[in-house]
Amino acid sequence: MEYDVILASASPRRKELMQLICPSFRVIPADCGEAVPEALSACDVPGFLSFQKCKCIADVYQKAVVIGCDTVVTTADGEILGKPKDKEDAARMLRLLSGRMHTVDTGVSISYKGHTDTFTETTKVWFKDLTDEEIEDYINTGEPMDKAGAYGIQGEGTLLVDKIEGDFFNVVGLPVSKLAIKLHEMLD
Numbered sequence: 001m002e003y004d005v006i007l008a009s010a011s012p013r014r015k016e017l018m019q020l021i022c023p024s025f026r027v028i029p030a031d032c033g034e035a036v037p038e039a040l041s042a043c044d045v046p047g048f049l050s051f052q053k054c055k056c057i058a059d060v061y062q063k064a065v066v067i068g069c070d071t072v073v074t075t076a077d078g079e080i081l082g083k084p085k086d087k088e089d090a091a092r093m094l095r096l097l098s099g100r101m102h103t104v105d106t107g108v109s110i111s112y113k114g115h116t117d118t119f120t121e122t123t124k125v126w127f128k129d130l131t132d133e134e135i136e137d138y139i140n141t142g143e144p145m146d147k148a149g150a151y152g153i154q155g156e157g158t159l160l161v162d163k164i165e166g167d168f169f170n171v172v173g174l175p176v177s178k179l180a181i182k183l184h185e186m187l188d
């Protein structure tokens with residue numbers, strides 16, 4: 001059976017990764033803001049936001065399979081890092097990540113026929129010790145500004161990383177392998 005699959009995301013990385021598991025789909029970004037209730041614990045944030053993005057599109061395209069995603073970086077102290085506001089904020093984030101382990105959590109929500117399934121995939125990432133000069137040089141590449149935690153592991157940001165544990169693509173924004181399994185479970 002042919003499904004009308006919609007990726008509710010403005011992220012070019014997610015679109016590219018989605019092509020690995022879905023031969024044909026539409027991209028319709030969800031414009032629903034990223035406000036989070038204060039009572040929500042850090043580990044529930046990406047699942048909550050992915051659900052909001054998914055619902056916002058699924059409510060309009062009710063016959064489609066809609067996929068919404070959200071990626072956050074959480075420091076070892078439990079501080080959630082979204083996208084940096086400016087260069088100074090990016091430097092603050094990279095200093096927090098330097099020489100330590102953090103987690104990258106991507107929440108994914110899949111909606112079909114009025115039912116929504118949500119899961120969150122976690123990857124651990126260890127950063128090298130970074131000097132202020134290395135941080136400044138990296139920020140000047142322009143790469144950090146549209147990325148959670150102010151780095152892109154798929155680009156020059158890979159030079160900041162010591163090692164990872166878990167799915168690489170989850171860090172980039174889409175846990176491809178887990179999503180493929182979930183789509184089979186929901187649609188086959």
Ligand SMILES: Cc1cn([C@H]2C[C@H](O)[C@@H](COP(=O)(O)OP(=O)(O)OP(=O)(O)O)O2)c(=O)[nH]c1=O
Nearest residue numbers: 009010011070071147148151152153171172173
């Ligand atoms: C940590 C990390 C994040 N990212 C990206 C993935 C996401 O696009 C972005 C996190 O922001 P998100 O708010 O999850 O996604 P988005 O605003 O780009 O797209 P949309 O909400 O429309 O789906 O950070 C990388 O590309 N590489 C990395 O190494």
